[in-house]
Amino acid sequence: MPKPLPYATQVEIFTRFREAEPEPVGELHHLNAYTLVVAVALSAQATDAGVNRATGPLFAVADTPEKMLALGEAGLIEHIKSIGLYRNKARNVIALSRILHEEYGGEVPASRAALEALPGVGRKTANVVLNMWFRHPAQAVDTHIFRVGNRTRIAPGKDVVAVERAIEDNVPAPFQLHAHHWLILHGRYVCVARKPKCGACLIADLCPYPEKTLP
Incomplete structure (x- = not known):
């Protein structure tokens, strides 16, 4: 090397x-820490532009874990079906939203370990959130x-x-x-x-x- x-x-x-x-x-549109987590999770094997087209209408109705849970997996799929792997991503977004709601009071934790423990959130996603929202290097x-x-x-x-x-x-x-x-x-x-x-x-x-x- x-x-x-x-x-x-x-x-x-x-x-x-x-x-x-x-x-x-960053080029992914988001409104808060939660929508940033969702946007980055949806961006795996997809373009930022494609994700932004889907998340504009989505975040207008579901910009918190509680609203996403109310929308439900089927409702989420209707918003993100233009994105690759949308069924698996919808399942993960609903699951991570439930964890954030039940274990963190709807707030996104500023911890890499806690973020990586969320469904569909890997090290790269965790680092994006830590950097862009919490301004960690x-x-x-x-x-x-x-x-x-x-x-x-x-x-x-x-x-x-x-x-x-x-x-x-x-x-x-x-x-x-x-x-x-x-x-x-x-x-x-x-x-x-x-x-x-x-x-x-x-x-x-x-x-x-x-x-x-x-x-």
């Missing part, structure tokens, strides 16, 4: 990201961040947990809060999988990737 980029290079990279986008935000690693972390050597790792730890260990502390947002947006729109847009890349001169698409 290659070594991560030197500290000074990391500082320069994230300084450029911050100058371009000082306060990056948690790193939610998806396929985009995994690719960017390894391709640029900002945070190399053999799996998503290793990349998560590499971000925590190597990205300078002042940039930790927004690191995963900068990396996911970079991977989604610039450092794409097949033909990275290196000519439009803010950090092309600092990136050691050998197969750049520069002119």
Whole structure:
């Protein structure tokens, strides 16, 4: 496994990201911590845009665990059937809503362990909620961040947990809060999988990737 980029290079990279986008935000629409949990759980193997189309009308009628339980699994399915794996996701959302209602008074816990114990909520979902809602410097690693972390050597790792730890260990502390947002947006729109847009890349001169698409 290659070594991560030197500290000074990391500082320069994230300084450029911050100058371009000082306060990056996630692209999943939500109204509160609960709707964020639901949106991220629904986004597995689905696009943010597709989830947002479904959750707009859904959250208008069910933005708390209690309202979701009143809607019921069948009612939820009617709202999310355009999303892949919607039956299993509906089952999980109703189950996690029941747990939040019965065990947490309808509130979303600010604990990774408690979040991961909810049906349909894995480590990535828990980290997104901790970061976006509770503003913890948690790193939610998806396929985009995994690719960017390894391709640029900002945070190399053999799996998503290793990349998560590499971000925590190597990205300078002042940039930790927004690191995963900068990396996911970079991977989604610039450092794409097949033909990275290196000519439009803010950090092309600092990136050691050998197969750049520069002119």
